[in-house]
Amino acid sequence: MEERSVEPNLVMYSAVIDGLCKDGLVTDALSLCSRMADKGVLLDVVTYNSLIRGCCSLGRWQDVTQLLTRMVRENIEMDDFTFNILIDALCKEGRILEAQGVFVMMMKRGEKPDIITYNALMDGYCLRKSITEAKELFNRMVKRGLEPDELIADFEVSEGIYSRASIEETDYVCLWLGANVMLEYSLEEATALLQKNLDNATALLLGPNDNYSDDVGSRI
Numbered sequence: 028m029e030e031r032s033v034e035p036n037l038v039m040y041s042a043v044i045d046g047l048c049k050d051g052l053v054t055d056a057l058s059l060c061s062r063m064a065d066k067g068v069l070l071d072v073v074t075y076n077s078l079i080r081g082c083c084s085l086g087r088w089q090d091v092t093q094l095l096t097r098m099v100r101e102n103i104e105m106d107d108f109t110f111n112i113l114i115d116a117l118c119k120e121g122r123i124l125e126a127q128g129v130f131v132m133m134m135k136r137g138e139k140p141d142i143i144t145y146n147a148l149m150d151g152y153c154l155r156k157s158i159t160e161a162k163e164l165f166n167r168m169v170k171r172g173l174e175p176d177e178l179i180a181d182f183e184v185s186e187g188i189y190s191r192a193s194i195e196e197t198d199y200v201c202l203w204l205g206a207n208v209m210l211e212y213s214l215e216e217a218t219a220l221l222q223k224n225l226d227n228a229t230a231l232l233l234g235p236n237d238n239y240s241d242d243v244g245s246r247i
Contacts, residue, residue, distance in 0.1 A: 034066075041074045048081025056081060057090065069101070076108050083116035107138045114144055118151025126151055158229045 047056040110133040117126035152161035
């Protein structure tokens with residue numbers, strides 16, 4: 028492209044960087060960022076998010092820290108995607124306390140946690156067999172911030188392209204029961220069924236001496 032005197036812009040660079048990161052070629056993506064800087068092309072939060080996601084997926088936390096420091100230096104604000112990437116990656120590595128810290132920072136900066144944020148944290152608790160904490164977090168989620176008529180979810184439409192949708196309030200949900208069976212339940216019936224399944228899972232997973240208690244804090 029450059030050999031044909033076509034100067035790549037931020038959008039072009041960002042698309043290539045996102046593709047490299049998704050293919051695990053994070054080192055190449057970071058090198059491309061250096062070339063961008065040499066040409067005076069500044070990164071935006073979308074490009075940084077691709078890099079941070081790529082580094083997180085490979086456990087390159089030192090690079091993640093450097094990228095976040097660079098964002099601060101360049102006065103680029105982290106958005107909800109940035110926070111969700113960090114929280115999800117930390118939870119998957121079992122670093123739930125650090126994920127909680129990112130969650131608190133997210134709220135302090137005025138970013139509203141969405142269903143993706145809460146799901147990542149609940150998954151993190153479940154990975155540590157902290158079923159009680161996961162349940163308490165779910166209850167807190169319902170009590171604040173995420174009313175059914177304001178429920179926002181992000182969907183990957185295609186490679187590197189995301190769309191945000193608002194999910195309207197409903198009195199019914201569909202539950203996947205397995206074996207290609209999905210049934211519709213009222214909210215009350217679904218809650219009772221899921222609670223029963225949770226209680227059964229808790230009894231199987233947690234022994235009388237198991238105790239993975241973490242103080243989520245009143246902010247969550």
